[in-house]
Amino acid sequence: MMLEKGIEEKTFYLNLGPQHPATHGVLRVVLEMDGEFIANSEPIIGYGHRAHEKMAELRTYQQYLPNMGRVDYLHALAYNQCYCMAVEKLTGIQVPERAEFIRVITSELNRISSHLLWFGAYLLDLGAFTPFLYCFDDREHILDLLDRITGSRLTYCFYRFGGVPVDVDEEFIAGTRAFISRLRSRWNDYDTLVTKNVIFINRTRDVGIMTPEQALKYGVTGPNLRGSGIPYDIRKSEPFSVYPLFDFEIPLGERGDVLDRYVVRLQEMEQSLRIIEQALDKLPEGPIMAEKVPKRLKPPEGEVYTAVETARGEFGIYLVSKGDVKPYRLKLRVPCFSNLSVMPELFQDVMVADAVAILGSLDLVIPDIDR
Amino acid sequence: MQFLLAEGARIGISLIGVIGLVSINALFLIWMERKVSAHIQLRPGPMEVGFHGALQTIADALKLIGKELITPEDADKLIYLLAPIVMFLPVLVSFIVIPFSPTLLIRDLNVGILLIFAFSTMAVLAILMAGWSSNNKYSLLGAIRSVAQTIAYEIPLLITAMSVIIMVGSLKLTDIVAYQATVWNVLFQPLAFILFIICGTAETNRAPFDIPEAESELVAGFHTEYSGMRFAIFFLAEYTNMFIVSAVATVLFLGGWRGPILPPLVWFLLKVYAIIFLMMWFRWTFPRLRFDQLITLGWKILIPLSLANLILTALAIKIF
Amino acid sequence: MTSPIIIPSLEAILGADKLTELDYAATGCHVRAEAVPEQMPAVAAAMLEQKFYLASLTALDLVESLELVYHFASFYQLCRLVVHAPLAKGAAAPTISHVYPGADWFEREVFEMFGITFAGHPNLKNLILPEDADFHPLLKDFVASS
Numbered sequence: 093m094m095l096e097k098g099i100e101e102k103t104f105y106l107n108l109g110p111q112h113p114a115t116h117g118v119l120r121v122v123l124e125m126d127g128e129f130i131a132n133s134e135p136i137i138g139y140g141h142r143a144h145e146k147m148a149e150l151r152t153y154q155q156y157l158p159n160m161g162r163v164d165y166l167h168a169l170a171y172n173q174c175y176c177m178a179v180e181k182l183t184g185i186q187v188p189e190r191a192e193f194i195r196v197i198t199s200e201l202n203r204i205s206s207h208l209l210w211f212g213a214y215l216l217d218l219g220a221f222t223p224f225l226y227c228f229d230d231r232e233h234i235l236d237l238l239d240r241i242t243g244s245r246l247t248y249c250f251y252r253f254g255g256v257p258v259d260v261d262e263e264f265i266a267g268t269r270a271f272i273s274r275l276r277s278r279w280n281d282y283d284t285l286v287t288k289n290v291i292f293i294n295r296t297r298d299v300g301i302m303t304p305e306q307a308l309k310y311g312v313t314g315p316n317l318r319g320s321g322i323p324y325d326i327r328k329s330e331p332f333s334v335y336p337l338f339d340f341e342i343p344l345g346e347r348g349d350v351l352d353r354y355v356v357r358l359q360e361m362e363q364s365l366r367i368i369e370q371a372l373d374k375l376p377e378g379p380i381m382a383e384k385v386p387k388r389l390k391p392p393e394g395e396v397y398t399a400v401e402t403a404r405g406e407f408g409i410y411l412v413s414k415g416d417v418k419p420y421r422l423k424l425r426v427p428c429f430s431n432l433s434v435m436p437e438l439f440q441d442v443m444v445a446d447a448v449a450i451l452g453s454l455d456l457v458i459p460d461i462d463r
Numbered sequence: 464m465q466f467l468l469a470e471g472a473r474i475g476i477s478l479i480g481v482i483g484l485v486s487i488n489a490l491f492l493i494w495m496e497r498k499v500s501a502h503i504q505l506r507p508g509p510m511e512v513g514f515h516g517a518l519q520t521i522a523d524a525l526k527l528i529g530k531e532l533i534t535p536e537d538a539d540k541l542i543y544l545l546a547p548i549v550m551f552l553p554v555l556v557s558f559i560v561i562p563f564s565p566t567l568l569i570r571d572l573n574v575g576i577l578l579i580f581a582f583s584t585m586a587v588l589a590i591l592m593a594g595w596s597s598n599n600k601y602s603l604l605g606a607i608r609s610v611a612q613t614i615a616y617e618i619p620l621l622i623t624a625m626s627v628i629i630m631v632g633s634l635k636l637t638d639i640v641a642y643q644a645t646v647w648n649v650l651f652q653p654l655a656f657i658l659f660i661i662c663g664t665a666e667t668n669r670a671p672f673d674i675p676e677a678e679s680e681l682v683a684g685f686h687t688e689y690s691g692m693r694f695a696i697f698f699l700a701e702y703t704n705m706f707i708v709s710a711v712a713t714v715l716f717l718g719g720w721r722g723p724i725l726p727p728l729v730w731f732l733l734k735v736y737a738i739i740f741l742m743m744w745f746r747w748t749f750p751r752l753r754f755d756q757l758i759t760l761g762w763k764i765l766i767p768l769s770l771a772n773l774i775l776t777a778l779a780i781k782i783f
Numbered sequence: 784m785t786s787p788i789i790i791p792s793l794e795a796i797l798g799a800d801k802l803t804e805l806d807y808a809a810t811g812c813h814v815r816a817e818a819v820p821e822q823m824p825a826v827a828a829a830m831l832e833q834k835f836y837l838a839s840l841t842a843l844d845l846v847e848s849l850e851l852v853y854h855f856a857s858f859y860q861l862c863r864l865v866v867h868a869p870l871a872k873g874a875a876a877p878t879i880s881h882v883y884p885g886a887d888w889f890e891r892e893v894f895e896m897f898g899i900t901f902a903g904h905p906n907l908k909n910l911i912l913p914e915d916a917d918f919h920p921l922l923k924d925f926v927a928s929s
Binding site: 141143145146147149178181184307308312313317324329330394395396397398399408410420421425429430437463 | 808809810811812834837838839841843844852854856858859860861863883884885887896909910912913920921927
Binding site for chain 2: 106128215218219221222226285286289291292294295443444
């Protein structure tokens with residue numbers, strides 16, 4: 093009987109994770125395998141759940157600020173910004189323009205560092221080790237720059253309600269400009285080492301195609317969506333902060349495959365460099381904090397939804413206040429949550445090697461999903 | 464009686480020599496791999512233990528010796544234990560026929576090249592044993608991939624070697640070296656040389672053909688469950704295989720020990736390590752191929768090309 | 784900035800008095816709609832037809848009752864819509880996961896965090912919490928231990 097059953101069973105189960113080199117965090121994907129091909133897949137999440145939403149209900153508005161550096165630790169400043177924007181909208185605090193500029197500069201630097209890390213880790217998934225160290229070399233410069241003014245290198249907690257606590261100095265500006273020209277000189281290296289590599293193109297072209305319909309139904313946002321050719325970038329379509337003052341483009345893909353998502357991210361780094369450059373040129377003089385921000389913040393009753401474009405897509409905060417010193421309810425709409433939920437569709441009937449390429453191309457930060 | 468004694472002493476010394484060479488070669492190659500990869504990646508690599516980290520591998524080997532040997536609970540224990548040995552022994556046999564210099568070789572067999580290929584094929588058996596017996600799906604997938612890959616790449620490897628062999632007219636490695644007294648074979652057979660290096664890289668399971676142990680997909684492939692010295696033996700075998708493939712390539716295409724001024728042994732080792740350096744360079748530059756692309760490359764490109772090369776060689780010999 | 788397109792199709796489902804225009808600068812949304820949970824599949828289908836995506840689905844614990852909150856937004860135009868659907872404690876809401884497959888996970892999260900069941904959901908089990916967790920952390924009567 094056992095033997096008979098064994099013959100009939102065509103598929104077997106493979107656990108990709110929770111500890112696996114390709115999941116970049118504690119994500120577990122149960123794969124039902126038919127030989128090297130995936131018949132079905134189910135992501136299992138929650139290993140890194142820290143109850144950030146419950147924590148919000150137990151802390152005052154200011155006390156919750158550091159949490160925002162720890163949800164998506166790779167683009168922490170965008171999360172900082174979104175939370176500050178939500179509270180500022182609720183309380184009507186006006187942020188001085190110079191502070192907005194500093195927010196944009198630092199947030200875009202952080203976006204580049206996030207994309208660089210993705211770039212390196214993604215090629216590691218594809219079996220190329222060397223680009224990882226090249227882009228970490230570049231990323232190090234960003235971390236040093238941000239370290240100078242924010243005081244931390246990864247889990248930033250820099251923005252405050254009404255502005256930023258520390259002004260940028262000449263050294264930071266000069267360092268940022270030097271970094272811009274440095275990174276621009278590296279594009280050629282990246283192109284010849286990776287983007288034009290035949291093996292790389294064979295591995296990524298026409299793999300893991302995500303249609304615009306799938307993206308719409310699953311609420312996929314960010315570079316993953318733009319890889320499918322939809323020009324949706326919250327910095328452009330729902331302008332926040334001082335983004336409307338800058339001239340930049342939204343890179344788009346055509347086929348929606350892994351290669352498109354890769355190219356979109358690489359081009360986005362260049363666009364971020366353009367934004368930073370313009371912001372440094374136009375940086376206005378003035379205060380960096382709003383006047384009279386109450387120490388004991390008690391926003392009026394009401395609810396607000398703010399969204400920002402992070403390196404991974406739309407991050408939204410739905411904040412409900414009942415006029416208390418603590419939020420009544422704070423929902424974090426995290427981009428990776430929706431971006432991962434589309435994964436089983438992309439995994440249908442692909443090989444394990446492609447599954448790794450697709451999973452990596454979605455640029456997931458697992459603690460972001462688990463919150 | 465005297466003959467037996469002499470032969471016994473010869474075997475003993477050879478064995479010690481081979482094991483010594485294998486160990487020193489592996490120690491050197493691992494250090495070299497680290498240094499090469501480090502400099503490709505703009506970092507210094509190991510610097511602490513010894514001069515520029517030269518003793519780092521010895522420290523690592525000591526650490527590995529001290530590690531616990533883990534056997535998975537549901538493993539097929541006998542096969543599990545045998546696999547590293549089966550992996551390593553054929554590697555030693557190949558050294559019998561490699562001519563390091565006109566005088567330094569153990570046995571000048573007239574089927575030398577055949578012996579090397581015959582025994583190097585056994586490595587896939589060891590991989591299959593390791594993958595099957597570990598009772599781990601990642602190991603099994605790695606082993607299955609390895610079998611398919613070895614078959615796809617052994618054929619072009621043999622056919623390209625054949626091109627040289629029909630030119631020389633002998634399977635004996637010393638004859639092949641003697642044939643290249645004036646001109647190296649690589650000038651007659653440039654395509655065969657390139658094919659041989661590609662197939663050799665695949666044969667040793669090195670990136671970009673490291674599908675059986677593709678880290679990001681299969682954790683560590685067939686040797687996922689091995690720890691301590693058992694793992695070290697797989698590691699040792701990988702680097703020794705690299706040495707053998709490069710040594711065969713040197714003999715077949717680069718004139719073996721031949722070269723001006725320097726002693727023959729130095730020339731031989733220089734050529735071997737130059738090819739190994741090339742293979743390391745591949746590994747730290749290219750991403751990994753996908754499994755089906757690898758098989759397609761083997762069957763649809765490398766085998767037809769090597770066959771065409773063989774036919775052309777045969778025709779050329781017939782005509783000239 | 785309110786989109787003229789979505790209003791008629793939603794008015795047909797919900798009734799004109801359930802839609803209110805919001806001050807976008809102060810709330811981040813353009814339109815607020817009141818619905819009963821039973822209307823949500825129809826609302827979701829109408830939103831999908833207008834090429835809106837489901838940005839977020841969550842719930843509020845108002846102590847006496849619960850409220851489901853849906854956020855829709857569009858890739859093609861600036862329009863954010865928030866739909867509030869009040870729900871009695873212990874009542875079930877119909878799923879919209881057959882309209883928006885992305886709602887599958889959102890509903891599972893609301894299920895485990897608030898204990899709201901979604902009728903017709905294909906796979907309603909814990910998503911983020913352990914499989915055997917029988918508590919609902921985001922309810923107001925759940926006391927965090929620290």
